[in-house]
Amino acid sequence: MKKSFILLFIYVYLFSSFRILNEKSFIVPTGFPEPAYDFSKNILTTEKIELGRALFYDPILSRDNSISCSSCHSVYNSFAHTDHDLSHGIDDLIGTRNAPALINLAWHKSFMWDGAVNHLEVQALAPITHPKEMDESMNHIVFKLSQSDLYTKLFMNAYNDTSITGEKILKALTQFQLIFVSSSSRYDSMTQKQIKFTYQEENGYNLFKKNCNTCHAEPLFSTYTFANNGLGLDTTLNDFGRMQITKERSDSLKFKIPTLRNIEYSPPYMHDGRFKSLFAVLNHYTSGIHQTTNLAPELKSPIILSENEKVDLIAFLLTLSDKKFIFNPDFSYPRELFAK
Amino acid sequence: MVFCVFLLSLYSSHGQNDTVHFEINFTFNKEDLQLNKYYLLNGTDSVEINTLKFYISAISLLHNGETVWKEANSFHLIDAELNKSTKFDLAVKEGVIYDKFRFNLGIDSLTNVSGAMGNDLDPSKNMYWTWQSGYINFKLEGRSNVCLARKNEFKFHLGGYQFPYNCIQQVEFTLPQPDLIHLQIDLAEIISELRFGELDHIMSPSFSAMELSSSIAKKIRLRIP
Incomplete structure (x- = not known):
């Protein structure tokens, strides 16, 4: 019975330290079909979207901290890369394809020009590890982010936990990209x-x-x-x-x-x-x-x-x-x- | 809510499980395998293994051919470099009678299309292909003087979840005694079948990946005490 009281104390302590995250509903625009993305497995919250936004714009995701997702996916070009037929990445190396616009990604069934990637959550792995794009590894990114006060705070806000994992990074990046909905033309x-x-x-x-x-x-x-x-x-x-x-x-x-x-x-x-x-x-x-x-x-x-x-x-x-x-x-x- | 979880913990602390110990060992010509150590091959050539990592998933127990217990969330990354990854306990429900142990060598197709995963499946474990979605089921890297590649390296990254290159392998053993599942792989058996002069790397889903996966699955043995 004593053991049970100790457990009760631990639960009360844990739950009292939880904050309610601000769930954000994903609005399907009028006339649009149901999205392909399963939101129930990665419920949108303001805090996770904010973390994803920081990661999207931060060159920390590249080997020498020089290239971010936004280097080739600029919001002013609808998250494409204008003026370059083939996108360039780390050390000014030139890739083999044109960076596509990132729009209405929740409806995409596969990613990349050849459909090499089967899920939005794992898409970022391709540019992050590509030797001509960001040339970085996920476990080194986990290490770099763990050293940062900013990310310790942002991960705590998003996940109620300061531990940083590849899964959390990818899901937060996904949340930010899911909100790129264009339906106001x-x-x-x-x-x-x-x-x-x-x-x-x-x-x-x-x-x-x-x-x-x-x-x-x-x-x-x-x-x-x-x-x-x-x-x-x-x-x-x-x-x-x-x-x-x-x-x-x-x-x-x-x-x-x-x-x-x-x-x-x-x-x-x-x-x-x-x-x-x-x-x-x-x-x-x-x-x-x-x-x-x-x-x-x-x-x-x-x-x-x-x-x-x-x-x-x-x-x-x-x-x-x-x-x-x-x-x-x-x-x-x-x-x-x-x-x- | 807190009270419910509390009650649940009281209930579950009274539910009994039989602990079944799982362990897998690696040998080279029946000696304990040491990574980064040169071994003789066929008396004249040499081979060194630097990386040996693979997934065991969907562990289940059977009795008279019927599944009697399945491990929940059954994904284990075995890494020859990390001793603790090679052994774990299975919390089997008390009273379950079984005579067979079954698992998959590799990751199933549904998991492969379900986005970013955590724990042993986290992409930061370097067992996920990045240029094309999918888990690497089995990773074997090393060097041999027979390899013509740069630095005499060989790299076999075996994976592929889609037809016709699905290379997951089902493995099962009849257990002579319950409570201890002790497996063994002798790397010399795998390496001796490889023809490094003709093939020193596999990096994508292919028929070669399927063939080698199937051959490796057959080299997993039950260690009889």
């Missing part, structure tokens, strides 16, 4: 009947529905599946995309279909950033398709667009720009944390 206002498209935008929207909607399906503007969209192989990279993961010839040159949301903010385009402008992209689809046996069936017959239609289609694509997303203070550099 002009297109969204139109679908909610708050505004009307201009004649040009309307015409562009009709052209989009006729030519692009199968792969870039509304409202996420992607099916998040893989397709060969007729880009010829760049022999300086020899990147065969999805085939490198599945080892199936039928997956040769297939890449994950990117969303078109915030496309205005995230040039250059394609997995290797080969097109600098939306005009160049449309010219590829109308006259640059490289015919191969596994070309996406939608592209087997050429897409025909006049020059005026291309302008209208681009006018529609610009309605997918979400300024609230780009300037959302919750997404920006956490100056207040790092200034101390």
Whole structure:
């Protein structure tokens, strides 16, 4: 019985030291499908999101403390990396792919251009350990963070415990990235009947529905599946995309279909950033398709667009720009944390 | 809430378990294995093992072919460098009668697609592939003069959870006596089957990874006292 009282004392002590974390509900925008991410296993809290935000912007995640996630995923580019066809990382080393925009990640079923990563929580491991990106190891990051007063505090706030583990780091980073929801574009206002498209935008929207909607399906503007969209192989990279993961010839040159949301903010385009402008992209689809046996069936017959239609289609694509997303203070550099 | 947990602890402290001790040992030609030590191979060549880490998961006990007990959250990272990782106790419910012990060598596909995990499954344990999702089920690294690779190194990182490269292995033993499960792997048996001149590394899911995983699983023996 004495043992039981000691146990009771320990429980009371433990529970009294717990604080209630501020649970944050994830709001699915009107018209969006159910997310693919299972929030019940990593319940969003303000404190974990704050920790994830600090980690996302902190170069401590790289070998020499020089590169952070935000180095290649800048909020002003919808978390893509503008002006670089191929993203560069530690020691100015240049990778083999264009950093994709991070938008509406809760709906993605796989990650990376080739779908190499099967879950958002383990995605960060790829850039963290890549010798041309951050070139760091998870156990060394755990060590570095354990030496930091800031992170001791942030982990305590987030997990009621100062112990730092790979799992906690990855789940906090995930929470921050899950809140990157874009659903406040002009297109969204139109679908909610708050505004009307201009004649040009309307015409562009009709052209989009006729030519692009199968792969870039509304409202996420992607099916998040893989397709060969007729880009010829760049022999300086020899990147065969999805085939490198599945080892199936039928997956040769297939890449994950990117969303078109915030496309205005995230040039250059394609997995290797080969097109600098939306005009160049449309010219590829109308006259640059490289015919191969596994070309996406939608592209087997050429897409025909006049020059005026291309302008209208681009006018529609610009309605997918979400300024609230780009300037959302919750997404920006956490100056207040790092200034101390 | 506190009271409920308290009651639960009273209840569970009265529930009885049989402790079944699990242990796995490593040998090289029947001598205790020492990491980073050169051993003779075939009389002329030499081999040194630097890393030996692998997962044992889904431990269960059977009686007459029926599963009678399963370990909850059954994931154990065995590391030849950490003696304490090679032995642990299984809290088997009292009175369970069993004649067979079963486990998986490696991590199941559901766990492989369920995001970031903790404890022995934490990605900071260096048993998770980073460029492509998935656990490394079995890691064997070392050096041999027969290896043509840089610094004569060999590296076998065996994993893969998706068809057709799923390389998890189920292993089971009929137990002559309960309460003690003592396994053994003789590394010389594994190494002697490798052809370093032809294959000195495996780093991704592949048929070679499956073949080697299956061969290693067959080298796990029950140590009869």
